[in-house]
Amino acid sequence: MKKSINHFFGNKRAFTVVELVIVIAVIAILAAVLIPAITNVVEKARLTSDQAAVKEMNVALAADEKLNGKCETYSEAVEVLGKAGLDAAHFSALSKGYEIYFDATLNRCLLIKITIDAATSMKKYAVVYPEEYVDEVNQYLQGDTSYEYLQGLTSLKGQLANDDSWKKVYTPSASVTTKTQDGITYYDIESLKESISKGEGTSFGTYTGNFIKEGTYTTATGEVKTYTHTYDKLVAVGTGNQLASFRETVSKSTDNGSGYYLTLTKDLDLNGAEWAPIERYSGGFDGKKGSEGGTYKISNFAMTDVTAAVQTYESSTTGGSYFYYGLFQVFDGHYLGNITLDNVIINTPGVSVDTANAKTGHVTAAVAGLIDNHAGYDMVIENITVTSGTIKGLQRVGGLFGNIGTLAKNNNLYTGSITIRNCKNYANVSTVGSVSNAHATIGGIAAITYKTINSASNDGPDGECPVNFIDCYNYGNVSGGTYAGGILGYNNAGSTVNFKGCYNYGNISVEQKTTNYLTAGKSLYAAGIAPDKSTKKATFTDCHNFGKIFADATNPNNCTTAKDSNGNKVTYSSPTYVENIYIGSIGWVVSDKYQNCESGQDVTVTYKDPNGKVTAVNSADETGAAFTPTKVN
Numbered sequence: 001m002k003k004s005i006n007h008f009f010g011n012k013r014a015f016t017v018v019e020l021v022i023v024i025a026v027i028a029i030l031a032a033v034l035i036p037a038i039t040n041v042v043e044k045a046r047l048t049s050d051q052a053a054v055k056e057m058n059v060a061l062a063a064d065e066k067l068n069g070k071c072e073t074y075s076e077a078v079e080v081l082g083k084a085g086l087d088a089a090h091f092s093a094l095s096k097g098y099e100i101y102f103d104a105t106l107n108r109c110l111l112i113k114i115t116i117d118a119a120t121s122m123k124k125y126a127v128v129y130p131e132e133y134v135d136e137v138n139q140y141l142q143g144d145t146s147y148e149y150l151q152g153l154t155s156l157k158g159q160l161a162n163d164d165s166w167k168k169v170y171t172p173s174a175s176v177t178t179k180t181q182d183g184i185t186y187y188d189i190e191s192l193k194e195s196i197s198k199g200e201g202t203s204f205g206t207y208t209g210n211f212i213k214e215g216t217y218t219t220a221t222g223e224v225k226t227y228t229h230t231y232d233k234l235v236a237v238g239t240g241n242q243l244a245s246f247r248e249t250v251s252k253s254t255d256n257g258s259g260y261y262l263t264l265t266k267d268l269d270l271n272g273a274e275w276a277p278i279e280r281y282s283g284g285f286d287g288k289k290g291s292e293g294g295t296y297k298i299s300n301f302a303m304t305d306v307t308a309a310v311q312t313y314e315s316s317t318t319g320g321s322y323f324y325y326g327l328f329q330v331f332d333g334h335y336l337g338n339i340t341l342d343n344v345i346i347n348t349p350g351v352s353v354d355t356a357n358a359k360t361g362h363v364t365a366a367v368a369g370l371i372d373n374h375a376g377y378d379m380v381i382e383n384i385t386v387t388s389g390t391i392k393g394l395q396r397v398g399g400l401f402g403n404i405g406t407l408a409k410n411n412n413l414y415t416g417s418i419t420i421r422n423c424k425n426y427a428n429v430s431t432v433g434s435v436s437n438a439h440a441t442i443g444g445i446a447a448i449t450y451k452t453i454n455s456a457s458n459d460g461p462d463g464e465c466p467v468n469f470i471d472c473y474n475y476g477n478v479s480g481g482t483y484a485g486g487i488l489g490y491n492n493a494g495s496t497v498n499f500k501g502c503y504n505y506g507n508i509s510v511e512q513k514t515t516n517y518l519t520a521g522k523s524l525y526a527a528g529i530a531p532d533k534s535t536k537k538a539t540f541t542d543c544h545n546f547g548k549i550f551a552d553a554t555n556p557n558n559c560t561t562a563k564d565s566n567g568n569k570v571t572y573s574s575p576t577y578v579e580n581i582y583i584g585s586i587g588w589v590v591s592d593k594y595q596n597c598e599s600g601q602d603v604t605v606t607y608k609d610p611n612g613k614v615t616a617v618n619s620a621d622e623t624g625a626a627f628t629p630t631k632v633n
Contacts, residue, residue, distance in 0.1 A: 046094035050111050051129045053091065054100060057109040058130065060084035070107035074154040075272050077102045077109075091156045098128070101153040101161060104271070106133065109156070122164035123245070125150070150241045151269075158274035158305070162248055163241035166204045173200045179212060186212035189234060189286075193263055196236060197290025203265040204242055207234040211261060213284060213335060217380050217419050220468040220498030220539065227380060229334040231261040231284060238266040240273070240298075251279040251311075258282035258333070264296040272300045272345065277369070279311045280330040288338035288383075295338040295383060301327070301366065303349040310350060313370075322361040324369025324402060325349045325393070332372040337382040341366050344389030344427050351394045351432075363402035363447065364393025366427070371404045371446075373416040381420045386476075389427040395440055398447035398489065399425030399476060404467055405450025405492075420445070421470040428506075431480040440481040443489030443530070444474025444506060450492050466496040473502070477547075479509045486547060488530035497530070497538045504528040509550035526550065 061071065064080045071077040081088040093100050093111065101110050111129040116122070125146065127137045140149035146165065153161040177191035189211050196203065211231045218224050237243050250257035260283035287296045303325055310329055312321040324330060325346070344366050351362070363369045366386050373379045386399055396402055400423055425444045441448045449467050474486040483490040486504025491497050510524040525531035528545020530538065 043095065046096075047098070050093045050095050050098060050100065054109050054111050054129055057081055057086055057088060057100075060086060061107055061109070065107055071102075071104070073104065073271055074102050074158065077104075077107070078156075078158075088156045089158055099161075100156045102156065103133075103137070104152040104154070105149075106137075108133065110137065110153075112153075120164075120167070122167055123162055125153075125161065151239050153241075154271060154273050159276065160241045160244040160270065160273045162245035163239060164245050166206060166235055166237050166242045166246060167249075168202070168205045170202055170205045170207050172207050172209060175200060181212065184210055186210045186230065187234075189213045189231075189261060189263075192234060193286075193288070194290045196263075196265055197292075202236070204236050204238045207236070208232065213261065215335075215380070217382070217421065218470070219417075219419065220466070220470055220500045220541070225378065227334070227378060229284065229377075232259040234261045234263060236263055236265045238264070238268075240268045240270040243268060243270075243298075247276065247278045250281055250283075256280045256282040256332075260284070261286070263287070264298075267297045267299065269299045270301055272302045274305050274308070275301060275303050275327070276308070277303075277310055277324070277326055277329040281328050281333055283333045284335040285331075285333065286335065286338050287340070295340045295385075297340040297342050298327075299342045300345070301341050301343070301389075302345040303364075304345060304347045305349055306351045308350045322363065322370075323350055324363050326365045326367055326369045326402065328368040330370045330372050331368040333379075334377060335380050336367075337380065337384065339367070339384045340387060341385070341389075342387045344386055344391060346389070346391045346393070348392055348394055348432060362393065362395040363398075364391065364396070365398040365400060365402040365447065366391055367400045369402040371401050371418060373418050378417045378419065381418065381423070383422050385424040386427045391427050391429045392431070393442075394432050396447040396489070397429055397431045397442045397481070399427055399429045399444045399474065399478075401446040403448050403450065404446050405448075405495075417465050417468065419468045419470065420472060421468070422472070424473045424475070426475045428476045429478045441483040441489035442478055442481040443484070444476055444478050444486045444504065445469065445472050446488050448490040448492060449488065449495045449497050466498055468498045469500070469502055470498075471501045474504045474506050474547075477507045477509075479507075479511075481510060483525045483531050484508050484510045484527075485530040486528045486545060487543075490525075491530055491538050495538070498541075499529055499539065499543050500541045502529055502543045504545045504547050507548045507550065 060081055061077065063084075064071075071080055078089045088102075088109075091100065095111075097115065098111060098113050101112055102108075103110050108130070110127050110133060113126050113128050115124050115126075117124050125141045127134050127141070137149070140146065146163065150161045150163045155161065172187050172192050173195050175191075176195050177188040179186050179188055187207075187209050190213075192207065192211070209232070211234050213229045213231070214226070216224055216226050235246060237246055246262065250260070256279075260281075262283060262285045264287040287298075288294075289296060308325075310323055310325060312323060313330070327341075346364060346366065349364065366389075367384060371379070371381070384400055391397060391399060401420075404418060404420075423445055429442060429444060431440055431442045446469075469487055472487055478484050478486060478489075481489065486506055486508055487499060487502050488497070508526050508528060510526045526549050528547055528549060529540060529543045
């Protein structure tokens with residue numbers, strides 16, 4: 001007799017609701033017990049792995065120390081570790097809430113746990129490995145002494161340890177001058193800075209209250225104007241780590257730090273750590289010393305990470321993205337002044353992030369990728385110097401500033417004047433290549449200016465919101481690009497730009513070439529002050545060039561191995577030569593709006609196209625120096 005299936009399996013029935021609830025409860029209990037346990041096991045494994053990595057790094061550092069002594073900088077340590085087969089520059093701790101830092105004092109790597117103080121919202125650092133350094137280092141990382149020790153720590157990712165000690169709140173001393181305006185009592189910012197320099201206040205911290213900044217400036221036409229700006233916080237920083245923490249706070253804020261007035265109280269050494277730009281800053285920044293005069297210095301400023309991603313800004317006209325690199329990505333505050341940058345090392349940061357927009361949106365400079373003024377006030381930028389170094393970018397490059405004008409999404413229009421005075425550059429500035437239009441612009445002070453207008457719409461009159469370059473000097477060599485100038489790389493169509501008392505001493509050179517990112521064009525522009533095809537809205541007064549100017553147009557654009565921005569091979573059926581070369585102290589001037597300008601150095605042009613045209617305006621041939629256009633076969 002065949003046995004039924006029920007004989008083997010019994011009668012089946014569905015779960016009752018009660019049984020189902022019980023099963024779910026059991027699963028939940030097991031999950032509550034097992035998941036944390038599993039998580040803890042994983043975290044312990046990660047921590048063990050991080051400790052093993054630190055141990056291996058320290059073995060390599062100790063071995064090198066016996067032969068060559070301690071590494072003096074983070075860069076030296078990374079080099080030593082690299083020779084030992086350890087890619088320290090791209091190493092991140094696996095454990096959540098931990099970071100590995102190089103300690104320059106100990107010449108060792110430390111695994112540090114980072115927590116947030118619930119009462120103060122400030123970061124706290126504590127060494128957890130190697131154990132022999134726990135007590136020794138942690139005594140310095142606690143309390144008010146932490147800011148001193150943090151200066152010697154650099155994460156293996158090449159970034160500074162953020163020191164939040166500047167967030168401590170203080171009240172200005174009674175000696176600070178006050179002023180009543182519209183029924184509000186303000187602390188005078190200059191008086192407070194003097195008080196801090198005399199030791200009457202802390203050298204780092206946040207002073208709260210109402211603050212006022214007043215001053216005067218002279219326009220290119222000689223008109224003296226006054227400005228008054230108010231703030232609700234004065235932030236004093238005295239270390240690179242505090243500046244890095246301030247950067248993080250501003251970048252996360254909803255108002256771009258518009259109420260802050262940032263001031264330096266000491267020279268800052270960034271130790272060559274990779275700088276991540278402050279995304280957008282709408283406050284004030286002043287590095288001026290007290291009554292002794294001069295400016296505080298920011299040394300060893302570096303941006304060299306080709307993978308460094310930054311906040312992108314969209315173009316309304318093309319839909320492309322803009323990438324700005326500098327101390328600031330975008331500065332749109334009232335006042336920026338009294339800053340010295342020493343030993344600037346900028347080498348094509350972020351070039352591998354988005355090559356699709358390489359031709360239109362990559363901007364690099366030491367101070368700010370974009371100076372944006374659309375709020376209606378007159379912006380003053382003064383007394384900023386880059387004393388040494390190299391600045392190389394992918395496309396638009398400026399010694400101090402990249403683009404001057406508002407964001408592309410605002411149609412490149414801005415509503416307040418911008419006065420840039422007494423700014424100097426000594427660094428060599430270059431770009432990777434040249435392109436077929438105005439996108440490869442390079443200048444000793446700034447890369448490009450945009451159209452100026454006095455309203456948010458296109459129907460406002462031009463000329464009421466100019467960009468003024470007054471008493472600006474360039475001493476560095478400027479090379480590459482389609483447009484290259486000692487002061488300004490390119491004055492965009494419709495821009496009202498005034499140059500007064502500007503000098504160039506660096507050599508200026510442009511070259512027709514094709515690279516993996518950029519494609520050569522048909523025209524080259526090189527000038528001691530500013531090259532342009534639309535300078536009818538620019539004026540030049542008492543501007544002088546003493547640098548040699550070169551244009552090399554001998555490389556036809558028929559490179560079969562060249563690649564476009566997407567990496568595809570580019571071929572040409574016939575060579576394309578440079579057709580026009582505009583060169584001289586000014587470059588190509590449509591009108592005669594320049595006075596008392598001269599070029600005191602040689603101008604050299606080499607070109608290959610038999611039909612090529614060379615235009616020299618206000619150049620060496622008009623001032624006694626040698627002007628040599630040479631056609632080659």
